[in-house]
Amino acid sequence: MLYHLTLSADITIKSPSVRRHLGKILATNLRNALRRVEPGARVRAEWDQIWARLPDTLERHTLEQLEQCMARTPGIHLVARVERTSVSDLDDLTRQTVARWAPRIQGRQFRVSVRRRGRNDFSSTQAERHIGAALLAEVDDASVNLSHPQVDVRLRMEGDHLLHHVVEYPGVGGYPLGSQGQALVLMSGGYDSPVAAWKMMRRGIKCHFVLFRFAGEEQLQAVHRITHHLWQLHGSSHQVNFISVPFENIIDEIRQHVDEGLSGVVLKRMMIRAATRVAQRARVPALVTGEAIAQVSSQTLHNLALIDDASHLPILRPVLADNKQDIIDLARQIDTADLSASMPEYCGTVSRRPHIKANHHAVVEAEASLDIEALIKNAVDEAWSGKLGRQAPPVAKESLATVQLESLSPSSGQATTIIDVRSPDEAEARPLPEGHADILQIPFYELQTRANELSQERHYLLYCDQGTMSRLQALHLRDRGINNVAILAPVSS
Template sequence: MSQGLLGATTRKVLQQYLIRFSEIGTKAPGTRRYFLRILERNIRDMLAREGISGGLEVSSALRGFLVSDDGRAPDFLRRIFGIRSFSAASEKHCTTLEEIAAEGERQFRERVTGKRFAVRARRAGTHPFTSLDIEVALGERLAVFGTVDLGTPEVVASVEIRSQRTFFFSEVVSGPGGLPLGSQGRVLALISGGFDSAVAAWFLMKRGVSCDYCFFNLGGPIHEEGTLRVVKTLVDRWQYGDDPAIIIVPFGPVVRALRQQTQEPYWNLMLKRAMLGVAFRIAQEREAEAIALGDALGQVSSQTLKNLRALGEGPLPVLRPLLSFDKDEIVARARSIGTAELSAAVKEYCALVPSHPVTAASPEVFATEWAKLDPAVLEAAFSERRTLTLRRLAFGAESALAEVATPHIPEGARLIDLREAEEYRQWHAPLAQRLSSADAFAFLDRLDSSQPLLFYCTYGLLSAELAYEARKRGLAAWSFSGGVEALRTALKVSNRQST
C-alpha cells in the first residue's frame, strides 16, 4: 500500500479522509456499536492531544470520515488501533454511472497520463449498476490518457460508493489494525526499558487491551529515567483514549537479599519470581485482569520452557505475546513503533548470573530455594512503590540525565567510549578508550584518579548511567549529551574553529 500521505506538509488545505476499520465488521451488531463508540473516543482523544482541528464522523457502516486542514493528520491516524487503512479522498455527489465516470475522469486524468493504471470500485447499498460497471466505464475514459494494467499498475484509480456518497482516491495508507484500545480490559505490563517488554505491550494494545505499567528499578535514577522515556514514547505515540500509570518498585534491596540468601545459579529465576509476586499484588490492587511479560521462549535462562514451568501459577493469567518471536523480529517491531533507539540505550539489569545460570529448574527444587528468601524484603519493596501518571509526565532540567549531561568536552577529560567494539573501530573520538558495559562498573571500582571522565555512547543513556555511578564514587564525571553523533558534530566544529 502506498505511504504517500505520510510526512505530509502542514500547509492548510482542507482534506477529507476515508477511514476503514479493521475486524469490527465481523462482530455482532451490539458488540460492533460498542467497539465503534470506543474507536470514536480514541480518535477524538488523538485530535485533542495533538491539537488537530477537524470534523469527525464514525458511521455504523464501518467507515469513518475526518475532515481537517492539518497536514499532520495522516501521521496520527496510522497510530489508532482498530483502523485498517485510510485514504485522502474527494467526495462528490454522483447519482448515475455516467456522472461517476465523468467525475472520475476529472479526478484521475492528470495522475494516469502516460502511466499504467487500474480502476478499482467498491459499493455498499443499492444501485442500478455494479462495481464492474464502474470499473469498465471509468477505465474506458482514462485509457485515452494512460495504459490499462490490472496486474502491476503505477496508479490505482479507486472509487468507493457508500449509499449516496461517492469517494475518489488513489492512495491507501495502512493503519495498525486490531481492535480499539480499551475494548478488551486492562493488564499490568511489566516493563524493563529494553526492546521486548515495550513491544509486548504494543501487541496487547493492538488487540484492544489497555496497559498500565510496572517497573522494577534495579539500577537507580538513570535506569528509571531511561525506562520512563521508553514508556512515555510508547504511550504518547500509541495509547490514545487511555490515561495509563506506571508503578515504580525499588528492587535493589531484593537483589541484595537474593545474593545473600539463595544459590547463585537460581538468582535470575528467583528475581523473576520475586517480580511476579509483587506485580500480582499491584495488578489486583489496580483491578487489572492479567499480567503481561515480554518473554520470548529460550531467549534467556529464565525464559526456557522448564524454567517457565518452575515459576508456577499465580492468581492472575500471565500473558506472553512474544513467546514465539525471535530477537530480530522484536527489534524490527520496536523500530516501527518508535521505541528502539531509546531501548537500545537502556542497560540490562535482570541477568544477575553472567554464566551458568540454571536453565531447567525442577519445580520442587526451585520451591525449596524460593523458601529461603525472606518475604519481608518483598513486602518492603511493595510498600515503597510509587505511581506516576504517564500522560502528564515531563522531563525537566532537574532530571537525573540532565544532572550529568554536558554538550562540551571538559578540559583534560579522559574520554571513555561505551559502544560495541565494531562501532568503536569504525569511529571514535581521538584518544578515547573503549570500555564494554559489562566491565564498566568494575572499572569504576578500580579507578582512583582526579582526572575528569567524559563517557559517551550511542544515545547518551548508558553514558549518563556510568557518569552518575562515577559521581557516587566521588569522581568528576560527565556524559556527553546527545550521544556519539552529537560528539562527532562538536569535534568537527571545534576542529574548524581551531584552523
Template sequence: MKYTEIMVRYGELSTKGKNRKDFIGRLAGNVTKVLREFPQVEIHPRHDRMHIVLNDAPFEEVDQRLKKVFGIQTYSPTIKVEKTLAEIEKTALALMKETFKKGMTFKVNTKRSDHQFLYDTNELNKMVGDYLFSHMDDLKVEMKHPDIVLRIEVRKDAVYISNQLLHGAGGMPVGTGGRAVMMLSGGIDSPVASYLALKRGVDIDMVHFYSPPYTTEKALNKAKELTGILANYAGKINFIAVPFAEIQETIKEKIPEGYLMTVQRRFMLQLADKIRAKRRGLAIFNGESVGQVASQTLESMAAINDVTTTPVIRPVATMDKTEIIKLAEEIGTFDLSIQPFEDCCTIFAPPRPKTKPKIEKAREFENRLDVDGLIERALAGIQVTSIYPNDKFLADKAEEDASLL
C-alpha cells in the same frame, strides 16, 4: 489535493457479531485519543465504517497517527463533493492527475446508496472513465487487478471520491481484549511483546522495576520513553515504576548465588501480580523467549511461575532473536532499546545462574526472607505516570552537549 475526510474500514470487527457496537465504540475512543492534537477533527463511527472529518487538519499528519491504531484494516482519504456530474468529473480528474504515473492501470468503481441519484453505477463508471480518457494520456483500464481504483460513493448527503487504499495496523482495538500488566524492561524483547499484546486488544499497564542507586535515572527514563513509542498504538499507557533495590540487596545477601536470579524473578512476578489485582487486570505479560537466557529455560519459567496462578502470557516465547529485532525495528523501539543504560535485570547478575532450578529449592530459599514485608515496602513506593504518544524523557544529544558548556 485537499482531502475533506478519511473513510475507515474495520478489520476483525466484522466477525464480532453482537459485540460489534462495543468494539466500534472502543475504536472511536482510541482514534480520538491519538488525534487529540487536532481538536477540529470530527469522528463519526458507523456500523459499516468510520468517517473522520478533517475540517482542515493536515491529512499527512493525521495519517501518521492513524496508521498505528489497532482495529483499522484499511482507510482512504476522500473528497466530499456536490452531487453533480461536473463536480464528480472535475474532482476525479484532479485526483488521477495527482497520483497517476505512466504505465499504471486503473478502473472506476462506483457504489450508490442513494438510488434516487440521476445515474446508476454502470452509467457513472462509463461517464467518468470517458471523461478521464478525454483529458489524460496513456490511460489503460484493468478490471481485475488495477494499480489505481477510483472509488465513487454516492450517498444521500453528497458524493465521496477517493483513489488510495491505505493499510492500517489491523488487529483489535486496544481495550477490547481486557486489561493486563506488562513487565517492561529496558531491552529489546519486552517492547515487542507489548506491541503484540496491544495488537490483540489488551489494555496494558507497564510495570518497570528500578533499583537506585544501582540503576540511573536515565535507565528509568529510557523505559518511559519506550512506553511513549508504544503509546502510539494505544493512545495512552500507564507506566508503573516499582522500587526494587531493597529486595535485590536482601537476595544478594541471603540467597545462594545460583538461585539469585530465580528468587529475584519470583519477587518481580509476585509484585506484578499484586499490581495487576489492584488495577483489575486479568493477566501478566512479559518479554520472555524460550531458551534465550538462563531465566527463560522451561525449568526456570516453571520455578518462577510457581508464585502465581494468574495467566502469564509471553507473546515472543517462540520467536528467535532475529525475528524479535526485525519487529522492534519496524515499530521503532530498537534504537532506544539498545542504548546502554543498565536496568535492574543486569545488576547483581550471578556469573553462573541455575538454568534448571528446582521449585522446592526456590521456595526454601525464598522462605528465609521477609517476603511480605519486602513486597509491602516496594508497593508503597510505586510511582504511576500517564504516558502519551512520543512523550520524551531522555534529553537528546544536542541538549546534553549544551548542558556541558
C-alpha cells in the same frame, strides 16, 4: 479536511450488535487521541465506517501527526483523506475518475472498486465496467487485474457525491483499545517489552506499565521515557498508569542468599509476585512480559514454567515465539527501536553458570532463605505511580556520577579509592588495572557492615562488571549519609 476510516476485518466480521458496540468505542478512542493534538477534530461513527474531520488551516507537520495518529489507532484498516465532488450522471463520474486516475495507472495493472450509498441511475457493477473501459481507452499500456491489481481505483459514492481518496494510510487492524480488557506490562525498556505491549494494545488490551527499579535514577527515567513514547504514539486515547517499584533491596538479598545459578529465576519469580500484587490492587486481571523462548537462561521453557508458578494470574507473552530480528524489525515499525537501542543493559543478577533447567525443589529451598512476604510488601508499598502524559517520576536532586577509569590519575591531587564490590572469585578472575587509584576489595555483601571504615576525607568509586551492583551499594551508602561516592564505569576486558 475529511477522512474516511475503514474498520478492521476483526470488527467487520462480528454480529451487527457487536460491530456497532466496537465502532462506538473506536470513535471515542479516535476522538480522545486526536483532540490531545487538535481540539477542533471531529469524529462520527456510522454502521461500517468512521468519518473524521480536521480543520483546513492546520500546519503540515500537525496534519501529518494527526494522520499518523489515526493510522496507528487499533481497530482501523485504512485511513483515507478524501475530497468530495458532485456527480450528475455515470458519464460525469467517469470523466472525473479518468482525469484523476489515468496518470496513476500508466504501465500498471488496475482494478476499479465502486461502493455506493443512496440512489443512482446505475449499479456499482455498471460503474466499474464503464469506468474500467474508459481508463483502458485512455491509457494504452494499462491492463486489468481483478485479483491482484497493482493499483486499486477505489471510488465511494454518497448519493450524488463522489469521494476521492487523495491519500491513503494503512491501519494496524485489530480491536479498539480497551475493548478487550486490561493488563499490566512488565517493562524493561529493551526491544522486547515495548513490542509485547504494542501487540497487546493492537488486540484491544489497555496496558498499564510497571518497572522494577534496581539501577537508580537513570534506569527509571530511561524506561519511563520509552514507555511514554509508546503510549503517546499508540495508546494516548486512554489514561494509563506507570508504576516504579524499588527492587534494590530484593536484589541485594538474592545476591547474598541465593545460589548464583538460581538467582535469575528467583529474581524473575520475585518480579512476578510483586507485579501480581500491583495488578491486584489495580484490579487488573493479567500480566504481560516480553519474554521469548531461550533468549536468555531464565527464558527456557522449563524455567518459564517455574516463573509462571509464582502467580495465579495469567502471564501473557506476545513475543514468545518471535525471532529476535523480527522483534527488532517490529520495534522499528512502531518507532521504539532507537530508544531501546540507547538503553543501557541493566542486569539485576549475572551468573557465569545459570541453570537453564532449574530444579523446582532447589528454587523453593533457595527462596526459603528470603523473607518473601516482607520484601514484596515493602517494595510495593514504596512504589511510585503516575499517569502517563500527566505525571513524571520525581527527579532526584542529586544523581550518582559515573567516572571513566582513564580519567583517574594518581597525580590529580584528589584522594580517590576504588572499592571493588565483586565477589573475590570475580575480582581475581578479572582484576582491575592498577596505577590509576588505590583499590580496596570489599565484596558487596560486606560493604554495608564495613561502611564505618570509610573516611569522609576520601572520594570512593564503586565498581562491578555490569555497573548494577555498584550502583545499588552506592545508593545504600548515600542512604547512610556517606555522600562522597560515585560509580566507576565498567572496564572493557
